[in-house]
Structure formats: C-alpha cells, structure tokens
Amino acid sequence: MPKNIGIDLGTTNSCVSYVEGKEPEIIPTPEGSRVIPSIVAIKKDGTRIFGNIAKRQMITNSKNTIFAVKRLIGRKYDSAEVKEMKKRIGYELTPAENGDVKVIMRGESYSPEEISGMLLSYIHQISADYLGEEIRDVVITVPAFFNDAQRQATKVAGEIARLNVTRIINEPTAALIAYRNKIVKDGLYAVYDLGGGTFDISIVEVIGDIYKDVSTLGDTFLGGNDFDLQIINWIFNEIEKEINIDLRDDKNIIQRISQIAEKTKIELSFNQEAMISIPYLYQLKDGTNYHFQKKLTRVELEHLTFGLIERTIELINYALKDINIKPDKIERTILVGGQSRMPIISKKITELFGKEPFKDLNPEEVVAQGAAIQSEIIKGKVKDLLLLDVTPLSLGVETKGDVFTKIIERNSTIPIKKSMTFTTIADNQRTVKIHVLQGEREVASENKSLGYFNLIGIPLAPKGIPQIEVTFEIDADGIVKVSAIDKKTGLSQSMKINPASGLAPEEIEEIIKEAKEYQQHDKERVELNKLKIKLKEEYNTVKQFFTSYVDKFSNMEKDEISSLLYRVENELNKDNIDAIKKLLNQLETVRLQINNILMKEFETWG
Ligand SMILES: Nc1ncnc2c1ncn2[C@@H]1O[C@H](COP(=O)(O)OP(=O)(O)OP(=O)(O)O)[C@@H](O)[C@H]1O
C-alpha cells in the first residue's frame, strides 16, 4: 500500500519519516544514517551524488558541491543574505533574469528549487526503496518565517521530485505535533530550534487541537557551524602558540580541522573532555612533522561559545516581549535542531523558563516526525489536529489617495479567504486596476508591490455605482491568489502572486519595524492625501459654478473667489495640512454662498 511521508528539508541536514502503526519512524539512508546532509554534488564523470556521499567529497570538489541551498530559496541575488552566503561557499552564484539567485554546478546554472528538487528526488527514491512501496502524499516543513515565495519554491521543488506535496507546514508546528501526546494543557509553548546554520524561536499557542504560531524570531546566520568555528579558531590559536605559524590560509588544513572540530563539539555533549588529535598536520622547516594534540573541556567550550548561546537567549526575550509575555507564562519548551543537544542549552532554557524543556525525542528528527504525522492527519488516519499558520505581513490593495487598504491583516491564520467591495472613482470608468500590495504602512506607495492586474470591460456607469469585489485567498501552503469580480456582470480576473516578488525574512522584520516607526507619520500622510482629494473636488465644483455663472457675482465677490481659487491651486502643490484644512473650510463656505446666490436667482426666475 502506498505510504505517506513527512520531510524536514533542512539547511544542513534533512530527515524523512513515516508513520508505522501510530508512531512516526525515521527512514535511514542506504549508509544507515538517520539524517541526510542536504548536499547535492556532481562528480567529474557527471554523476549526481547526494547526502553523506556528497559530503565526503566536498573538499576535493568544492566548486560542484552545493550545500545550504535552503538559504537561497526564494531570494534575490542582491539580497543581504545571498551576499553573506557568497563569503561562505565554494560554489558560484549568478543572478537569474528576474533577479533571483541561481547556483552554478559544473558550468550549468540551476535555480535553488531545482537543487532542492534533486535532493528531494533522492529522498523520494531512498524512501520508496526502504519502504518497498510507492510514496503517495508528502508534507514538507519550512521555517515559520518563510514567505509566500519561499513556500511556493519549496512546493515547486517537491513537484520537480515528482512528489505529491499535500501541505507545507511550519517547522515549529511540526515539532509540536510530534510531541502531541505530551501537550495536554492549552497554552503557549516555545520551540527552540538551533540547527546547523540557523536559529529560530517560535511561540505556538495551543487551544485544544488548534496550533497557531503567535511569535517567531530568528537569526539566519546562527547555528552549529558557528560553534564549530569557535573550536576551529581555538585550534588555530593553539597551533600558533606552539609553532608560531598561522595555518589559516591552507584549505586542506582548514578542512581537516573543521571535521575534527565538529566531532569534538559533539563528543563534548556527552563527555566532560575530549582529546583532539590531528596527526601529520604540517611539515615543519626542519623536515619533521607537526602533529596537533590537545585536550578541550566542556567548560572551555562553553566559554568559547558563550556569546552565541547568549544571543539565542536574547532573541527568546525579544520574541516574548513582542507578544507581551513573561517567560513563566510558557507551558513548556521543545528543543529542536542538533546543536540544542549541547547540555548547557537545556540548562539555560530551564533557568529562563523555570521548567525543564521537552527533549525526549531526537531534536534532529522531531520536525520530520511531526510532518509524517501531519501527512496522516490529512488522510484522516490520525486524530484530527487542525493546523493553523499565520501570514507574516498584511495584504491588500491600493485605493484612492495612495492609501493602502488592508484586506488580510498580518498574523491572520491561514487558510483564509476575505473579500472587500470597491467601486470606480470616475464616471464611465471601464477599467479598474487592482494593485496588490504587501506590508504594514498606511501609505500604499511605501509598501511592497506584488503586482497589478486590470479588470477590463466594466459597463458604463456613474462613479461609485459599479461594485467590484476583490477577494484575497491564501491556501494552507501560504500561497496567495487575488481575484476581482464585477458583481453586476460577473466579469472577473485574477492573479497568483509571482514567486519572484517575495520578501526575505529580514525584509519582513524590517517592514514591520518601519511600519511601527512611521505609523504616526503615515496617518498624517493619508489624512493629508484625503484632504487634498477633497480640496481638489471642492475646488472643481466651485470653479465650475464660478465660471458658469460669473456674471451673477459682484466684483467684490469675484475678487474674493478668484483669490481663493488661486490660493487653493497653490496649496494643492504643497503639504501643509493646516493650510489645506483652512482653505477647505473657506471653499465650503463659498460653495454654500454660491448655492444661496444661485438659489435666489432660480427663485426669482420661478
Ligand atoms: N550531540 C550534539 N551536540 C552538539 N551539536 C550537535 C550534536 N549533534 C549534532 N549537532 C550539530 O547540529 C547541527 C545540525 O543540526 P540539524 O541537523 O538540526 O540542522 P538543520 O535542521 O539542517 O539546520 P537548520 O535548522 O539550520 O536548517 C550541526 O551543526 C551539528 O554539528
């Protein structure tokens, strides 16, 4: 019988799981490891290799060994993240036509989703081989901060691997699902995820069977690799102390030391001290060989990495502050990611929250396990858990006066569908342009434009009469569809958000921060724009009356009105809100006066 699987597609390692009976099991690689290094490489003879095998030849084939591609997915070539990546990789990157980033492997360029797709094909293959069954449905996890473009790209990667991806879910939510039997109390749970390259802290609210992410923060360049770097540095320093030579420029030596550093780090999670031995590391001038040998203790490692651990604690405090919660309001914490196995981390978490974290399940496997359970939930095999994710930023459209009208608010749970009805702003307007925006600013032009589409062929009607219903729909994978329909004719038009227009996670944070800073300023600008539109309308009305009935006014009235109109024209080019309000008042008064004069005229006629 075909099987469903869950895949944790990690930056450093991936993991795949399926449910046997009621419990999730891990699918091992043919070499017997329970996690799969997220690495794809092409050998000299053109064959593609994956996982552990690709990792082993990384040093000798660094140009054609692609790792950490998850960092590139849905990103622009010019983004800060990609620039940072370039410093850390041996393979080359190049911009795609639409500005996205592509990687080069053996002279050919591939999109990140193609590379992820290759890795997923491999995972597909080993899963089917291991289970001896076809793979039916798949759930893939992504970081909670992944935006629409990154989620779509992940889904595309799944399609490339011929997988039927039924759901993309957030990693912290998946971790919580794996612990579902222990989550017996409603409330807030924290998921601390320290993996190979990234750190995430998520606060998830549990109400019965509903899991909802309420706060997520992270550092996309903080993970196990940085812990390794501290040890690597320490080793280089010790070497320098002993033989007075800096070996930091030798690629082969770096590689040997890196491998030893990670091993030592892992050993120190189990033992209080570890012996580091690197024989034949360097040939000295006198022809003798230099062998490195030194002891590193757990306490020393904790000192070396103190700053990194503190940074994660600092981010937890931010995430809590964001939702105004004190640490003691958190029911329990879940540890995720291989690096969270470092003993001092659970000690720090216990200190901060006053309770021990859950760590019964393997932190590298728990996300995949949750995904596997979710794939069964979708098929109705496991007790139904409702999963809710949230939108990272508000979505809406531009309306008159450069105003951003939000249709779906940030942090709304998805899937979601919401509509709002709009109308035309000019008589006999045949076309409405729907400008889709994402962001938090009240002024439309300050937000990220996701694209336009036109609803063409609206029947002739005075302004304000046609009813155009605009609907935003975000599906369970976070993919956005916008449609507009003219209620009278049923004429409709829609668009799917172009993945290339996605925002990077750090951009999202920046946008939210900026929106808060500019809130007052934006309100004023929106008010100003609205007042200006009103002033312009009053101006048009008064001017039209005045020019049509100029002979009905006394010379003094004529002078007064002309001068007022002149001042209004001038003021419309400026941004002085008080002056505009004053003129608006005066114009309204004049309009009423004109009305009175004309009424009198008509009466005398009557
Ligand atoms: N026992 C251990 N003690 C300390 N660190 C460990 C231990 N076991 C694994 N690690 C580290 O965990 C990291 C890998 O974690 P994991 O497999 O969860 O990463 P990932 O999920 O792919 O990364 P990311 O979350 O950044 O996408 C590596 O840096 C590895 O050295």
Ligand SMILES: [Mg+2]
């Ligand atoms: Mg991970």
